[in-house]
Amino acid sequence: MAEQAHQDTTRAGSTDLRLTVVYDNNPMKPGLQTAWGFACVVETGKTKVLFDTGGEGKIFLANLQTLGIDPAEIDRVVLSHFHYDHTGSLAEFLKKNPRVTVYVPKSFPEKIIEDIKTAGATPVAVTSFAELQPNIFTLGEIGGAIPEQSLAIRTPKGIAIITGCAHPGILTILQRAKSIFPDEPLYLVIGGFHLVNATKKQISEIIDGFKALGVQKAAPCHCSGDETRKMFSEAYGNDFYEIGVGGIIEVR
Ligand SMILES: [Zn+2]
Ligand SMILES: [Zn+2]
Secondary structure, eight states: HHHHHHHHHHOOOOOOOOEEEESSSSSSSSTTOOSEEEEEEOOOOOOOEEOOOOOOOHHHHHHHHHHOOOOOOOOEOSSSSOOOOHHHTOOOOOOOOOOEEEEEETOOHHHHHHHHHHHHEEEEESOOOOOTOOOOOOEBBSSSSSSBBEEEHHHHEEEEEEESSSTTOOOHHHHHHHHHHHOEEEEEEEOOOOOOTOOOHHHHHHHHHHTTOOOEEEEGGGOHHHHHHHHHHHHHHHGGGOTTTTTTEOOO
């Protein structure tokens, strides 16, 4: 019984989640601009997190405006990795709202960290798994040639994972998530899976990996590639999201 009580405290509830893709190279809703890159606004009860910023500041801010999202409402920024198509709009965003904490992988270029400080925002270096806000977690910096962090949100349906480019490998990221949350379902994975140049065989193995890890819903976009989206669509059926800029996913 004591062990059960302990488990209950470590899993203090969950949070409803609303994800809005605000920057992506896949079109979805008319009136929004598409360009290579990824950014997503993550809304939970009290918090609005911007995950990545996309590349071109003008496009990013125009899309936010069209979607009715005020930059001033954003509490926190999480940058997956330093590539321009994920961080390029940061300076433009911080001009609109410098009152944010910006979480970056520890290995981030010093130049970007200095620019964050100069803009008046607060950079925080991420090394390992951490809870950034209630039920919003970074999986920590996952190394490799291009180190990257991904977000995890504990929703009533299970864990939702948001990836930037998945440079360390999408299955490596999901295995990390599973090791952190061994007893909770991986409900949703959204973002770049970095499979643009993958063969059908490789994509098929990735899908098998998703199924083996029990991933219930998949929303590949950005650098996932058209073939990946097609194959996930076939494998996941109604549990596949054809997501692009302007796409909204609600989990409650
Ligand atoms: Zn990248
Ligand atoms: Zn990218």
